[in-house]
Amino acid sequence: MELLHGPIRDYAWGSRTAIAALQERPVPSEGPEAELWLGAHPGAPATVGRAGGGVALTDLLAGEPGPWLGERVLDRFGPRLPFLLKVLAADAPLSLQAHPDAEQARIGYAADSARRDGGPRNYVDPYHKPELLVALSPTEALCGFRDPAAAAEAIAAFGVPELGPVVSALRAGPAGLAEAVRRLLTWPTGQRDALVSAVVAAPVGGGDAELARTLAAAYPGDPGVLVALLLNRVRLAPGEAIWMPAGNLHAYLRGTGVEIMAASDNVLRGGLTPKHVDVAELLRVLRFEVLDDPVVRPRPEAPGVVTWPVPVDDFALRRVTVSAERPGVTVPVVGPRVVLCTSGEVSVGDDVAAVVLRPGRAAVGAAAGGPLVVGGVGEAYVATTGLH
Secondary structure, three states, X not given: OEEEEOOEEOOOOEEOOHHHHXXXXXXXXXXXXXXXXXXXXXXXXXXXXXXXXXXXXXXXHHHOHHHHHOHHHHHHHOOOOOEEEEEEEEOOXXXXXXXXXXXXXXXXXXXXXXXXOOOOOOOOOOOOOOEEEEEOOOEEEEEEEOOHHHHHHHHHOOOOHXXXXXXXXXXXXXXXXXXXXXXXXXXXXXXXXXXXHHHHHOOOOOHHHXXXXXXXHHOOOOOHHHHHHHEEEEEEOXXXXXXXXXXXXXXXXXXXXXXXXXXXXXXXXXXXXXXXXXXXXXXXXXXXXXXXXXXXXXXXXXXXXXXXXXXXXXOEXXXXXXXXOOOEEEEOOOOOXXXXXXXXXXXXXXXXXXXXXXOOOEEEEOHHHOOEEEEEEEEEEEEEOOOO
């Protein structure tokens, strides 16, 4: 195992306290810190501490793919790290977004790469991006479509006559979801400010009205304010997670969590953002299915180890808790592994070497390193592939 140093992305919605506090740095930070990336995605690769300076993890994998990745990972995913581990810290809502499945990403990337117009791209790599977010602090998110009948009542309660066709579509049940979303996201540009203003001014209370007003304050005139009301509003306690498969419309609202995903940065946005929005492409990849319970709860795997099962093999995430009474835990891993300490002081070692981690610090190990052992007193998240 070797120390891994991840870059911090300074997106405007990020927190000035969460990641800095986790890493035991002065609070507040100089600017927003949104995501700590711990992986080998070319957009922001982490570096491995070596004599003479840091070496990009991407370079190490390219130079020795066999020892780093192992035969099974190479056969399944090719010469790349198939997962990306992050710490996400949101102080403001993120964009309304979804991610493509593997086939959509492959086709979309090829099409974008063939363009010569120099315009913004939807697809920056040819991979899918299913995600799992595990809350470190109380976290709020919008995740998956709620019962259309409940969404219809929420929209109808504002008493805005122009929204009548949207309410009618939702009252048709799941079959009307696509029409309701399409109508809202393609609302005539010149009429959007008046629509959102009418909703915000409506004399109604409750959680839906509060959410609409909060989002409209940040993104005035954005029809995503209303699309958000069609989604499940999820409040996660620390340790609970949400799973976001391909085509799942979602947005984080606030909170800090450990996020793991397939190693991709393909994001299709529909609103609540100053970034590139492509409504037509988003509508093409969305899955208009009701998600009854988006929360994934931890499942014990072994003494001191819990996991959150997901139906992909690009990644698996485990939380390991070690203490004076249980000072050493062996974690089953296949392929390379990334370990992030979130509390206490833990040692992480394999057949090659061990390192000690404080909160907010990470380590990486190669497949050739053999079994992973976590010791000390504290808590750590172990990211690896989902291969068995």
